[in-house]
Amino acid sequence: MPRHIDRILGQAAIPDTVTDDELDDLKQEIVRDVTAALMFGAQPAPQGHHPTRMESADTSLKALSCHLLRSGQAAEHLAGIADDPVDIDGALHFGCLLSLAMKPEGALWWWQYAAGAGNATAAYCLHLFHLRRGELRDADHWMRQALDLDFDILHAHHRTRPNRPRAPQAATLRQAVERLKVEEVCGEFHHPDQQLADQIEELAAPC
Known part of the structure; x- marks a missing residue:
């Protein structure tokens, strides 16, 4: 946090009813709002429409997922996780595919797995995932994890600000996912396979 913000907060007349914890929460809110403004403030939007932070996070997560699945290494990574x-890179990419296929809980599991193993991009996906749900504390946690793992925010910001990502048809992706082997472990747990890796170029083409 810039030092002048700390100085302003420190000099402000704070009523006795405000606790130190509440003041810390206020500082965290300022950091969160500044981060959101830097990342989402100038997002293109239809005339007369101002996207909320949740809408912007959703758009950014879809764009980042499309970007990763359209990369030349996507098939290799998905084959690797199969x-x-x-x-770990396969877990990140499979999480992106599940997210675009409208399987959020599956995406959450694979991203948490990848982030826990040190993948900074997965941690950033989790930040956007929770931000679009309005779960700000969880979003803050994963942003800090991404930063601790040396995540390049400016590079990601450039990749996740399209005019409007042309996401793959969710129904097509869901169909590809639903033929996969599934275990019922705290919900649906999908296992990727080689056929999915072979299809990824076609599945991600509409991005």
Whole structure:
């Protein structure tokens, strides 16, 4: 946080009813709002419409997921996670596919798995995931995790601010996902396979 903000807050007349914890929460809110303004403030929008932070986070998460699935390494990463469940880049990409297929809980699990293993991009996906749900504390937590893992926010900001991402048809992706092997472990737990890796270029084409 810039030092002058701390100085202003420190000099402000705070009523005795405000606790130190409440003041810390206020400072965190300022940091959150500044971050949101830097990341989403100039997002293009239809005339007369001003996107909320949740809408902007949703757009950014879809754009980042599309960007990753359209990358030249997407098929390789998905094949990797199909062969080896500890392939962290594969977990990140599979989480993105599940998110676009409207399988949020599955996406959440795979992103948490990848982020827990040190993948900064997965941590950033979790930040956007929780921000679009309005879960600000969780969103803040994962942003800090991404920063601790040296995530490049400016580079990600450039990649996640399209005019409007042309996301793959959710129904098509859902159909591809629903034929996968599923285990009922705290919800649906999908296992990626080689066929999905072979199809990813076609599935991600509409992005």
